[in-house]
Amino acid sequence: MLENKSLVEDPKKGSSRRDFLKKSSVITAIALTPAAAVKASDLRLDEKFSDAIEQMPLSLQINGQPYQLKVEPCTTLLDLLREKLKLTGTKKGCDQGQCGACTVHIDGVRTNSCLTLAVMHEGAKITTIEGLADGRKLHPMQEAFIKHDALQCGYCTPGQIMSAVACIQEGHANSEMEIREFMSGNICRCGAYANIVNAIQEVKGGRS
Ligand code: FES
Ligand code: FES
Numbered sequence: 705m706l707e708n709k710s711l712v713e714d715p716k717k718g719s720s721r722r723d724f725l726k727k728s729s730v731i732t733a734i735a736l737t738p739a740a741a742v743k744a745s746d747l748r749l750d751e752k753f754s755d756a757i758e759q760m761p762l763s764l765q766i767n768g769q770p771y772q773l774k775v776e777p778c779t780t781l782l783d784l785l786r787e788k789l790k791l792t793g794t795k796k797g798c799d800q801g802q803c804g805a806c807t808v809h810i811d812g813v814r815t816n817s818c819l820t821l822a823v824m825h826e827g828a829k830i831t832t833i834e835g836l837a838d839g840r841k842l843h844p845m846q847e848a849f850i851k852h853d854a855l856q857c858g859y860c861t862p863g864q865i866m867s868a869v870a871c872i873q874e875g876h877a878n879s880e881m882e883i884r885e886f887m888s889g890n891i892c893r894c895g896a897y898a899n900i901v902n903a904i905q906e907v908k909g910g911r912s
Contacts, residue, residue, distance in 0.1 A: 760823050766791070767835025775822050782806045782817035785832060793833035793862050797891075804890030807863035807870075808832050814870035816889075833862035836869070845869050848903035856894035864890045868904045877908040 759774040785791045797805030801819040808817045809831040836843040855861040867890045876886035
């Protein structure tokens with residue numbers, strides 16, 4: 705009787721092919737199993753992997769203290785200060801460069817920290833509202849704001865004070881009009897503007 709050889713399995717070959725198929729299925733099953741995925745997510749492997757790739761070293765001096773940091777390139781200076789370093793005196797208002805609540809000094813220049821990436825300031829000296837006072841002694845501008853009632857809800861106040869200090873340093877506080885013009889990037893919803901001008905004029909005149 706004729707045998708169709710192609711339909712007859714060599715028992716040895718057949719078993720090794722079955723083994724191979726079995727092993728491949730197991731490997732595939734492990735790869736696709738939700739448990740493996742859960743394990744990877746428990747270990748936060750994706751985050752660790754992306755952190756390793758995305759974090760960049762950054763040295764800053766903030767309020768006189770040196771900081772060696774690792775930050776994602778997309779982190780704004782504002783988020784670095786508030787979220788990572790917990791320097792929450794700098795406020796987030798619009799987060800679009802329109803209200804001035806986030807004003808800090810970078811190498812002495814006032815800047816909206818919501819509009820600039822932290823990694824752009826390697827080696828810079830940053831001053832926030834927390835760095836203005838000398839220990840327990842308030843900065844003259846802080847004293848003047850309190851004296852002149854230049855704050856109501858206080859939310860815009862840190863940014864107003866940082867801009868006010870810079871305004872005098874820049875030589876832009878020679879008249880009420882000039883002060884108003886150079887403070888116009890800082891919005892106060894409570895309308896404390898008249899008192900803010902008074903506070904700045906007093907510090908400018910050295911009368912605080
Ligand atoms: S929060 Fe930066 S300008 Fe408004
Ligand atoms: S004091 Fe309230 S927003 Fe300025």
